[in-house]
Amino acid sequence: MAGCFLGHGRLISDGPLNWGVEEVGRIFGDVGLGHFQLSLTHPVERGDYLCVEDDLHGSVLCQLDDLQRKSDLDIERARTLVSADEASIRENLLGIARIVGFRDPQGLVKIPTIPFRPGARVYRAEDPLIAKVLGLSHHTNSGAYVGLLRNHDLRVELDINQLVQRHVSVLAKTGGGKSYLLGVLIEELLRHKVTCVIIDPHGEYKSLRTPADKNGAHHRFGVESQGFSRQIQEYSPDVSLNPSAKPLTFSLHHLEPRELLVFMGLTNIKTFLAPLKQLIERVSTTNPDYTVADLARAAESGEGAIAETLHERLLYVEQTKLLGPQGTSLSDLVKKGEATLINLRGVAPDVQELVAARISSTLFENRKKGKIPPLFLVIEEAHNFAPQQGQVVCSRILKTIASEGRKFGLGLCVVTQRAARIDKSVLSQCNTQLILQVTNPLDLRAISQSIEGLTAGMTEMIQSLPVGVALITGGGYHTPLFCEIRPRATRHGGESVQIVEN
Ligand SMILES: Nc1ncnc2c1ncn2[C@@H]1O[C@H](COP(=O)(O)OP(=O)(O)OP(=O)(O)O)[C@@H](O)[C@H]1O
Ligand SMILES: [Mg+2]
Numbered sequence: 001m002a003g004c005f006l007g008h009g010r011l012i013s014d015g016p017l018n019w020g021v022e023e024v025g026r027i028f029g030d031v032g033l034g035h036f037q038l039s040l041t042h043p044v045e046r047g048d049y050l051c052v053e054d055d056l057h058g059s060v061l062c063q064l065d066d067l068q069r070k071s072d073l074d075i076e077r078a079r080t081l082v083s084a085d086e087a088s089i090r091e092n093l094l095g096i097a098r099i100v101g102f103r104d105p106q107g108l109v110k111i112p113t114i115p116f117r118p119g120a121r122v123y124r125a126e127d128p129l130i131a132k133v134l135g136l137s138h139h140t141n142s143g144a145y146v147g148l149l150r151n152h153d154l155r156v157e158l159d160i161n162q163l164v165q166r167h168v169s170v171l172a173k174t175g176g177g178k179s180y181l182l183g184v185l186i187e188e189l190l191r192h193k194v195t196c197v198i199i200d201p202h203g204e205y206k207s208l209r210t211p212a213d214k215n216g217a218h219h220r221f222g223v224e225s226q227g228f229s230r231q232i233q234e235y236s237p238d239v240s241l242n243p244s245a246k247p248l249t250f251s252l253h254h255l256e257p258r259e260l261l262v263f264m265g266l267t268n269i270k271t272f273l274a275p276l277k278q279l280i281e282r283v284s285t286t287n288p289d290y291t292v293a294d295l296a297r298a299a300e301s302g303e304g305a306i307a308e309t310l311h312e313r314l315l316y317v318e319q320t321k322l323l324g325p326q327g328t329s330l331s332d333l334v335k336k337g338e339a340t341l342i343n344l345r346g347v348a349p350d351v352q353e354l355v356a357a358r359i360s361s362t363l364f365e366n367r368k369k370g371k372i373p374p375l376f377l378v379i380e381e382a383h384n385f386a387p388q389q390g391q392v393v394c395s396r397i398l399k400t401i402a403s404e405g406r407k408f409g410l411g412l413c414v415v416t417q418r419a420a421r422i423d424k425s426v427l428s429q430c431n432t433q434l435i436l437q438v439t440n441p442l443d444l445r446a447i448s449q450s451i452e453g454l455t456a457g458m459t460e461m462i463q464s465l466p467v468g469v470a471l472i473t474g475g476g477y478h479t480p481l482f483c484e485i486r487p488r489a490t491r492h493g494g495e496s497v498q499i500v501e502n
Contacts, residue, residue, distance in 0.1 A: 026120065028122045046065070048484055427450045
């Protein structure tokens with residue numbers, strides 16, 4: 001028979017062709033090229049993979065997108081129903097299935113161009129067919145193993161080249177498992193010696209150094225517990241709060257006046273650039289080792305509104321303590337094959353934005369010149385750094401990296417609990433989306449608008465995903481798929497704080 005992938009299911013049909021195959025229903029009604037309806041005779045769940053035998057193309061993979069139980073019980077009868085009558089209710093379980101496709105002899109995924117016949121049998125799809133059509137191949141050289149296809153023993157490996165070249169978003173409500181999943185992804189990138197820089201507002205990722213305590217899930221997913229202390233370095237602008245980090249400062253003397261304006265929060269370049277340049281020239285001729293405080297003092301002695309603004313903003317920059325004479329060197333900050341954590345725990349939000357802006361633009365400029373290796377820049381809580389409404393200092397550079405970074409091997413990963421609040425142009429540039437549970441209607445709308453190929457059924461399923469299950473789109477796969485995230489090899493650093501002792 002054509003259904004060569006059908007295997008060990010329960011025999012329910014009497015035809016000799018379907019020996020050993022689990023038939024779950026029949027196609028009925030009007031049949032489209034993308035979807036069809038089926039009357040179900042066996043329990044299947046939304047999201048389950050199905051198979052239909054096509055006369056021309058053999059086994060075609062489909063997925064159950066929606067389910068409805070139809071009955072002849074109307075409201076009047078329901079009101080007067082007694083238990084003895086329950087058996088008389090006639091009901092049908094109906095499903096809507098989406099056609100995923102088949103592999104043609106050239107290995108391309110195609111969708112039949114002629115609709116299936118009404119009455120055709122629908123079977124539960126077996127793993128080999130699912131793996132073949134979805135392209136789930138085990139242990140690829142460039143694959144990041146993030147988990148198993150939901151309800152199957154098939155590894156989901158994301159194509160690392162695609163991740164870095166085409167950007168990633170990780171979206172979920174708070175507590176949905178974003179940081180846990182990102183930890184899984186970073187572990188994989190480190191295993192493959194991919195250079196990463198992580199803007200870490202809560203200091204969650206230093207636990208990547210420490211191996212996880214093993215549990216049953218590690219065995220089931222084939223994951224060994226392992227720490228990455230040799231490949232992790234940590235910097236922070238506030239080492240008193242974050243003593244495990246090295247100090248992060250930027251060199252005042254390496255900043256162009258235009259860049260200094262960014263630190264000063266002055267976006268009106270036309271007004272302030274020339275006066276700032278003059279100020280720096282004046283101070284540096286008498287004092288080549290000038291500090292921000294020297295510049296502020298010189299501005300104070302100037303006259304007029306511009307000098308006053310420069311003075312006030314330079315005092316602000318001095319307070320941030322971000323600009324020192326030396327500054328952290330780029331070669332220390334970015335090391336090939338390692339992850340650099342920029343730990344911003346306890347750092348004021350405005351200073352966090354300055355740090356993110358400076359790091360992002362330094363990485364972008366130096367990646368363009370080829371001075372640093374290709375890398376993956378992760379921005380946690382990205383709605384704060386590239387908001388949809390209002391402008392913060394790092395919005396512009398993050399938009400530039402989202403649109404141009406891939407040309408230069410600078411991959412961006414944005415992580416957010418508010419898909420509706422992050423800049424749409426940044427979100428829509430992400431070709432791989434890792435979506436965990438989202439319930440806010442505005443966030444769901446932003447997700448469905450920015451992602452191609454999401455069906456209404458999938459958007460509904462996102463609302464009820466259990467912790468640890470993600471909907472993955474892109475990442476080398478041609479169709480969205482649900483993945484049970486593998487356990488961490490390292491400890492998770494984002495555990496909720498216990499308020500009341502057990
Ligand atoms: N795949 C998983 N397997 C097991 N536990 C998980 C998984 N994902 C998340 N968790 C647990 O769920 C909790 C929340 O996860 P996490 O810290 O990743 O959420 P988050 O989306 O980053 O939340 P926030 O928005 O508050 O940062 C954690 O305690 C974590 O241990
Ligand atoms: Mg988190």
